[in-house]
Amino acid sequence: MSERNVRIAGSGTIEGGSYGQVKIAGSGKITGDLEADEFSSAGSALAQGNLKAKRFETAGSFTCQGDLEVEEGEAAGSFRVVGRLKATEMKLAGSAHCRSISGGYLRASGSLETQGNVEVETFRFRGSFKIGGLLSAEKVEIDLHGPCEAPEIGGGKIEVRAGGKSLGGLVGEVLEALFGSSKVRELRARVIEGDEVHLENTVAEVVRGGKVKIGPGCQVKRVEYTEALEVDPQAKVGEEVKE
Amino acid sequence: MEPREELIPKKEVLRLTGISYGQLYRWKRMGLIPEAWFIRRSTFTGQETFFPKEKILRRIEEILRLKEEKPLEELVKLLAPEVIPTEVTYPDPLALSPIGPEARELLWKPGDYSFSELVALAGGAQAIRQGAQPAEAKLLVELLRAQAETIRQPIGLTLVLAEKVVDHEALSIRVAFGVLAREPLALDRDTRVKVRVDLEKVVEDVKKALGGEMK
Numbered sequence: 001m002s003e004r005n006v007r008i009a010g011s012g013t014i015e016g017g018s019y020g021q022v023k024i025a026g027s028g029k030i031t032g033d034l035e036a037d038e039f040s041s042a043g044s045a046l047a048q049g050n051l052k053a054k055r056f057e058t059a060g061s062f063t064c065q066g067d068l069e070v071e072e073g074e075a076a077g078s079f080r081v082v083g084r085l086k087a088t089e090m091k092l093a094g095s096a097h098c099r100s101i102s103g104g105y106l107r108a109s110g111s112l113e114t115q116g117n118v119e120v121e122t123f124r125f126r127g128s129f130k131i132g133g134l135l136s137a138e139k140v141e142i143d144l145h146g147p148c149e150a151p152e153i154g155g156g157k158i159e160v161r162a163g164g165k166s167l168g169g170l171v172g173e174v175l176e177a178l179f180g181s182s183k184v185r186e187l188r189a190r191v192i193e194g195d196e197v198h199l200e201n202t203v204a205e206v207v208r209g210g211k212v213k214i215g216p217g218c219q220v221k222r223v224e225y226t227e228a229l230e231v232d233p234q235a236k237v238g239e240e241v242k243e
Numbered sequence: 244m245e246p247r248e249e250l251i252p253k254k255e256v257l258r259l260t261g262i263s264y265g266q267l268y269r270w271k272r273m274g275l276i277p278e279a280w281f282i283r284r285s286t287f288t289g290q291e292t293f294f295p296k297e298k299i300l301r302r303i304e305e306i307l308r309l310k311e312e313k314p315l316e317e318l319v320k321l322l323a324p325e326v327i328p329t330e331v332t333y334p335d336p337l338a339l340s341p342i343g344p345e346a347r348e349l350l351w352k353p354g355d356y357s358f359s360e361l362v363a364l365a366g367g368a369q370a371i372r373q374g375a376q377p378a379e380a381k382l383l384v385e386l387l388r389a390q391a392e393t394i395r396q397p398i399g400l401t402l403v404l405a406e407k408v409v410d411h412e413a414l415s416i417r418v419a420f421g422v423l424a425r426e427p428l429a430l431d432r433d434t435r436v437k438v439r440v441d442l443e444k445v446v447e448d449v450k451k452a453l454g455g456e457m458k
Binding site for chain 2: 102119120121136137138151152154155156157190191193194195205206208209210224243
């Protein structure tokens, strides 16, 4: 990759191209496709094309109008990718919007919204989300801190917890701002399928799996399981079917 | 019309093949099982996903058989129809099993066939094996050669050799024509389908044959 480095302090514009390091402090705009070993921004950054970075870090507000591809990345604040996000390892804190997400490890806290699928190896989440397509991961861990919604969730091990005490800091503030103090902690899904499924506060039409635990606060119309089923007395299950 | 592809519910796929939900979703994420094969329908027991039966069972059987020998990432290149090798050229098409010596008359140059040209030949060879005349197979090969871009997205793609007989007084004229289209395919009732080639499978077979050759 190129050894060219570029730095914006204050306000500036970068054309696309291939760079070693790209650093934005203040407000920066990238007008074409950009590729960098290292991309970082603090303040506000807008990429009008596609962006590809080995290491990626933003704080404040970041918008990419194309696709974003990252090997290792972190975003705090408001993070928006109009196209697809592809990441080997990504940590999000704050509010995130993407068309779809694919990749390896995704840890997110705060709020997440996608139009399409989220398909990663590990999905570790605290907060509130609205996923428009399939949420699929080898390991799905959801800590509910607000309303969560996905039509379909599938994978190896799926764990949904009702969430402990309120989140502090930035993430807490974002959630507070978005949902007020009502704090609905509930996951809604049509279908949830996994080899091991453990749910709390989940409203679903069908849950299918090997070992299934339906915990307190759940309302599930139909559970189909092959190995074991446990239903908490504080859960409602319409039909239980051993396959 | 031919009967529509038989569908099988996801649960049944798991039961028949012994794979887990985790495996199925993992293979989907890797692209080993195309998104287009996941057919979502609502049933009386809620939302269910169905698959084209023959395709999914064949694919899973192949993954299970090959995954002992090769890492999954390599299987993606081998099996996923949407990953098309572009840089490959191959000197001796007749040596590849999906093409074979039947296709000798279909060759149009001595060697160095690109991937999409190999698919065109394999489509023609398949048609010959299903009873097409060499001249008709040539028609199909030319059609495929002209549609190299379309072949890059082979899911659901079918190659048809159709014919129509027009009787007029003492004269009977038979017209043969090639069609490349995605299923479900509709033709008028006077058109007879002489040969129907599942191009998605042809692409897969050519890839597998090349994969074996290149080892």
